[in-house]
Amino acid sequence: MNLLDLIITPAFAEEATTGLGDPMGGLPFLIIMFVLMYFLLIRPQQKRAKEHKTLLGALKAGDEVVTNGGVVGKVMSVDESFATLEIAQNVVVKVQKQGINQKLPKGSAKI
Numbered sequence: 001m002n003l004l005d006l007i008i009t010p011a012f013a014e015e016a017t018t019g020l021g022d023p024m025g026g027l028p029f030l031i032i033m034f035v036l037m038y039f040l041l042i043r044p045q046q047k048r049a050k051e052h053k054t055l056l057g058a059l060k061a062g063d064e065v066v067t068n069g070g071v072v073g074k075v076m077s078v079d080e081s082f083a084t085l086e087i088a089q090n091v092v093v094k095v096q097k098q099g100i101n102q103k104l105p106k107g108s109a110k111i
Contacts, residue, residue: 056097059083064104067095072109086111 059065063075065085073085076092084094088111 055103056100059097059100059103064106064109065100066102066104068099068101071095072104074109074111 059075059078061075061077064072065075065083066072067085071085071087071093073087073093076084076086078084078097081097082094083097083100084092086092
């Protein structure tokens, strides 16, 4: 014992550890995060995609729709991948069916 030990207590090294801890300790956290992401992100997106596919499958002439670009029009004709919309009197455009965002109630579009 020297004089310095009376003023400052000596520090002794701890027993050496690997620092890894329990390898399965993070597994419940990962499972909870995956379940949370599924219910917050994946499931709602699948539901919206299914509704959009149903909307496009039921599209017919005379329906009033809004495109992804915000253009409102009346469907004149529909084929496999395109729809022809009348957006104003004597103004007809051809758009991809995937570009149609929603269907409006009858009489919404003033054409």
